[in-house]
Amino acid sequence: MALAGIRVIELAGLAPAPFCGMLLADFGAKVIRVDRTKVSMAVDTQARGKQSVALNLKKPQGVVILKRLCLQSDVIIEPFRKGVMEKLGLGPEDLLKENPRLIYARLTGYGQSGSYAKSAGHDINYLAISGLLSMLGRSQEKPYAPLNLVADFAGGGLMCAFGIVLALLERTRSGKGQVIDASMVEGAAYVGSFMWKSQNIGLWNRARGENMLDGGAPFYETYRTLDGQHMAVGAIEPQFYQQLIQGLGLDPDDLPDQMSVSDWPELKKIFTEVFATKTLAEWSQIFDGTDACVTPVLSLDTVLTHPHNQERGSFLRDDRGELSPRPAPVLSRTPAGPSLSRDPLIGEHTRSVLMEYGFKSADIEQLLSDGIVECNEAKARL
Numbered sequence: 001m002a003l004a005g006i007r008v009i010e011l012a013g014l015a016p017a018p019f020c021g022m023l024l025a026d027f028g029a030k031v032i033r034v035d036r037t038k039v040s041m042a043v044d045t046q047a048r049g050k051q052s053v054a055l056n057l058k059k060p061q062g063v064v065i066l067k068r069l070c071l072q073s074d075v076i077i078e079p080f081r082k083g084v085m086e087k088l089g090l091g092p093e094d095l096l097k098e099n100p101r102l103i104y105a106r107l108t109g110y111g112q113s114g115s116y117a118k119s120a121g122h123d124i125n126y127l128a129i130s131g132l133l134s135m136l137g138r139s140q141e142k143p144y145a146p147l148n149l150v151a152d153f154a155g156g157g158l159m160c161a162f163g164i165v166l167a168l169l170e171r172t173r174s175g176k177g178q179v180i181d182a183s184m185v186e187g188a189a190y191v192g193s194f195m196w197k198s199q200n201i202g203l204w205n206r207a208r209g210e211n212m213l214d215g216g217a218p219f220y221e222t223y224r225t226l227d228g229q230h231m232a233v234g235a236i237e238p239q240f241y242q243q244l245i246q247g248l249g250l251d252p253d254d255l256p257d258q259m260s261v262s263d264w265p266e267l268k269k270i271f272t273e274v275f276a277t278k279t280l281a282e283w284s285q286i287f288d289g290t291d292a293c294v295t296p297v298l299s300l301d302t303v304l305t306h307p308h309n310q311e312r313g314s315f316l317r318d319d320r321g322e323l324s325p326r327p328a329p330v331l332s333r334t335p336a337g338p339s340l341s342r343d344p345l346i347g348e349h350t351r352s353v354l355m356e357y358g359f360k361s362a363d364i365e366q367l368l369s370d371g372i373v374e375c376n377e378a379k380a381r382l
């Protein structure tokens, strides 16, 4: 796998950092998640392929252990508010001094500088400050955040993983690590570059929800079917639009021009009425194999049974039968090899990881009895 041999220390966080760690693990990195002690249940739902060490960083010995782990690792991912790591004596200066090859990834909402740097926040706040939230939503309605996909995952976890891979690549030339300041506000805005750079071609001239790609156009919309499901329509180009009209059984001569914006509400009404006359299966049969750009809106449960997804093996089932997306993209020689085993329990690998990093058995027993680290091997065997 592409990242085989890379060791990553991921300090446990909420959603973006765990996703970043999972991406690296899927592509072969050894990812050790450092959890707090005295926590019963992990909140990391993106723990595929990771190991867990439970370590109390509020104790000086805990800090020493983390430093030792970082000394023999390539990457650390920290998901805390600005200043937290420095307060613990684990800031970039401390860690890079001991391991100059370390890549120190700081995944935060607002970045390491600026007046918001120390403020709490979540995806919706970062999206708001990025400018993008103002563009998301239906006509005449308030802005609407599309789950926590854009800032947490696209602009946060994924962008941070991109930074880490860049830094690893650069290190092969310089031999040096570096600090990555991954702000979700900036990551989200960057993912949205198209929105800024396409303003001068008139794509966003109208109010929110009334443009071509934000729900304004009848040919870029979802429609309810007879059986209460939905079809997605993305027939932008005239030659594809023509196939949409044909599939709907409409006569183009009876319809206003595709690009007549003032007629869009009327055209939407017509499409809505027609889509409501057939089931999702019937519409799929009509449009599959055409270039009308019409597809069924699948649920998380039905994606697996769709022929295209089945043919490509786009989703996988783990040992417990849970379904999730296969890692993307697919690399021809060194594809990802996601773990199919259950997620780690908190502290399940404390002992084995510490041994691997050179700690002696007797020292580990002492750390356990002092409450600096915790082990959950017994629970894991149940």
Ligand SMILES: C[C@H](CCC[C@H](C)C(=O)SCCNC(=O)CCNC(=O)[C@H](O)C(C)(C)COP(=O)(O)OP(=O)(O)OC[C@H]1O[C@@H](n2cnc3c(N)ncnc32)[C@H](O)[C@@H]1OP(=O)(O)O)[C@H]1CC[C@H]2[C@@H]3[C@H](O)C[C@@H]4C[C@H](O)CC[C@]4(C)[C@H]3C[C@H](O)[C@]12C
Pocket: 011, 013, 014, 015, 016, 034, 035, 036, 037, 041, 042, 043, 055, 056, 057, 058, 079, 080, 081, 084, 087, 088, 107, 108, 109, 110, 119, 120, 121, 122, 123, 124, 148, 152
């Ligand atoms: C699924 C829910 C998550 C939703 C995601 C949401 C939409 C997001 O947007 S995530 C993005 C959040 N933002 C960031 O990550 C940006 C950077 N980080 C921050 O800004 C902050 O960390 C913060 C704002 C996110 C949190 O601030 P906080 O004050 O809590 O923390 P920090 O200032 O960063 O300081 C951390 C302190 O912790 C100390 N620490 C760290 N590690 C250790 C260690 N190993 N040992 C000792 N101490 C440690 C560190 O030193 C700092 O200490 P100080 O403060 O003294 O400096 C989920 C959201 C909530 C979940 C539910 C909830 O947890 C309750 C249940 C729990 C149960 O187990 C499972 C079910 C729950 C219902 C659970 C379910 C879901 O997981 C949630 C709903």
